[in-house]
Amino acid sequence: MSLKTEVLNYLCAHDDEYVSGEALAQKFDKSRAAVWKAIKSLQSDGVHIEAVTNRGYRLLPDNDIFDGETIKKDIDFDCRVVFYDSIDSTNTQAKRMISDGADDVFLVVAAEQTAGRGRQGKSFYSPADTGVYMTFVVHPNTALQNAVGITTAACVAVCRAIEKITDITPQIKWVNDVYVNGKKICGILTEAVTDFETQTVSSVVIGIGINISTEYFPDGIENASSLNVNVKRAQLVSAVANELNRLVRSPFSDYIDYYREHSMLIGEDIYFIKNGEKTYAKALAIDSDGALEVELENGEKETLRSGEITVRKK
Incomplete structure (x- = not known):
């Protein structure tokens, strides 16, 4: 791990206090000059770091740090986080990891997808830095019909997370889209990895894409929009993951009423x-x-x- 990354992670973990250059140098066994260069490099990357003489360095609260460490910090259960600045598809990568033997609970997150996927073979537009693209993987080892409700759980998790950290009340378009003000801001793609010998679902791959500040969409993408609120991407990802982890382990009856109450379809x-x-x-x-x-x-x-x-x- 580079000194720049180590310094950023440390400042993120101590974002409510100033940390002196000397303390950072001692922490990472580097010179103060090397720490200063790392700080300057982070600032050049767009990270807002306040430097105060005789006090040290502090991350400013307006930063939108988006990486695995920042996401992991607010996840409240045991979960491996794998982060990419850019990848073809978080669902595709998750299935590659399962094929390679991954059998733990893990989360794949990207700042950009170059080949994001939606339902029925459609693509999901996933530009850099304006949304969050995540895939949560669990291993229920259950009958297929018992795994179907996970898409419903994912919709509820997204809506609850948005309600928790914003003033927005989303709606759900059956079966797997989340809407705000009549326009789609989130798509969900749930895929099952099946053990054919036992006819059980060995793994469930839950892909979620949320538009946060995307303004322009390609021709052919209709009725799409974004949250358009000031929200930190890492906070949104961890909030969704926390909600989803609880829901996939809960009875369907615990969240179906919430799903119904947030439906935008009844009577339409x-x-x-x-x-x-x-x-x-x-x-x-x-x-x-x-x-x-x-x-x-x-x-x-x-x-x-x-x-x-x-x-x-x-």
Whole structure:
């Protein structure tokens, strides 16, 4: 680990106090000149460090430090954090790690994805520094039907985390999108790694992408927006991870009511694709298993357990 990284990590851990150059030099067995160069390099990188004569150095509170150590600091359970400045996809990387034998609870986080993935083969736009892209991996070793509710848990975790650290009340678009002010700010992609011999889910890969300050989206991406609030990315990631860790170990009944209360669909006119054609309906309710109950135009009732729905514009 470079001296610059060691100094930054130390200042992050002591962000409520000044640390002298002499103390840093002794801590890392370096000269004060080397510490000074590390501080200057961090400042050149955009890290806001206050330097006060006879007091030392202190991280200013407006910093948005985004790295593995800063995320790990606020995680309240045993979890390995693997951080990348840029990667193709955190879900893809998590599955590579599982293939290589990883069997612990871990979190893959990136400041940018170059090939972010969404549901049904869609891409998830993941520009650098304006969002958080994370994948949480657990190993439930449970029957597949018992793992399906994890996507519901992920939606609830994201909403609770946002409510905890901002004044925003998000809404959920069944089954896996989080909306603010009628626009999508978060997508969730849950993938199961199955043991074919035992027919159980050995690992669940929960991918979450949240737009924080993204302003411009490529052509073809409709109804997308961002939180547009001043929030530290590391704090948001750790808050989501803490909530998600609790929820995936809880009964479905503990959070389905919250999911229902935050639904943006109940009573709305929607359509979904059935047998290759648009099928028009009204969203009626979310049942105890998280499925969407709808009423078709001919008056028949149907329960949707998967798929993509679209709210019809009024």
